[in-house]
Amino acid sequence: MNEIFEWERVLLNELPAMFLIEVLVRTSVMYLVILVALRSSGKRGVKQLSVYELVLIIGLGSAAGDPMFYEDVGLLPAMLVFLTIILLYRLTTWLSGKVNKVGELLEGSAVCVIRDGRFSLENFEKEDLAQTEFFSELREKSVEHLGQVRVGLLEPTGEMSLFFYEDNDVKPGLPLIPDAYNKKHSELVKKAVYACAFCGQTKEIEKGKVECPACKRDEWVEAIDTRRIT
Ligand SMILES: [Zn+2]
Known part of the structure; x- marks a missing residue:
């Protein structure tokens, strides 16, 4: 020993x-x-x-x-x-x-994860993406809210390719900056355009508790429609 x-x-x-x-x-x-x-x-x-x-x-x-x-x-x-x-x-x-x-088969192909300013649910859930990681990657590409993005693809390399709306076509969308995003709530008190905190679906809501028509969850964040300044 x-x-x-x-x-x-x-x-x-x-x-x-x-x-x-x-x-x-x-x-x-x-x-x-x-x-x-x-x-x-x-x-x-x-x-x-x-x-x-x-x-x-x-x-x-x-x-x-x-x-x-x-x-x-x-x-x-x-x-x-x-x-x-x-x-x-x-x-x-x-x-x-x-x-x-x-x-x-070996590399995988590009997967569409954002379409028309919201997450493509079927792929988003299948790819098992961690939302926080995903958000930070979008922010790194200077995306302030989802309404700026027309198409987002997840490439086989793990990189994200984004294609943006023209300034005039930017829609209200889910804010990705934590300060705004963290104000999500399910009991809405004023009329506004809201974005689903999970999938980014937007909807004008009067008030009360409303289910997201796309993903059936009920947490909302007030949507913003700022343009992309690069
Ligand atoms: Zn939703």
Whole structure:
């Protein structure tokens, strides 16, 4: 039984100190291998990773690290892993470019999440989107309320593409700024145009408790119709 905090073991796992030089060499070799592999994958910088790239990175990542410092992991098997992953990556990207169905299956396709100033419920619920995250992404794109957005698509990369109404066509919509949004309530006291706090459906309401005609929930926020100033 080893003793706790045996420094020789903690620091070097009982390997000779010279092994550190081997680590230096191993790491340098793997560094070059990673560099060559990523360049030959045809991939440039990384902004949003597609599903394939994520698989590529995870696969390469775990194969790259081990041989750098595990004495019992050789460099050649790791390089073979690299070669195999790069070939598979090229094969799947090529295939999904050639055959539409394969692309859709592996990457998913763009999903419409906003249409005509409100959330498309069927997709919104199916995609299991977290509302707060979704709202903050819209705000990052300078959307103050949903009435500014004609179409919103969720791309396979996870990015959101937005297409806006012309200034004159902006409709009253659900405010996305927390101060305004958090004033949601279900007991309405004055006549105004309200937006459903869940789906963004707008409706002129006198007062009282009203069910949203689209999603059947009953929390409302007073709609705003500010234009988009960019
Ligand atoms: Zn609703």
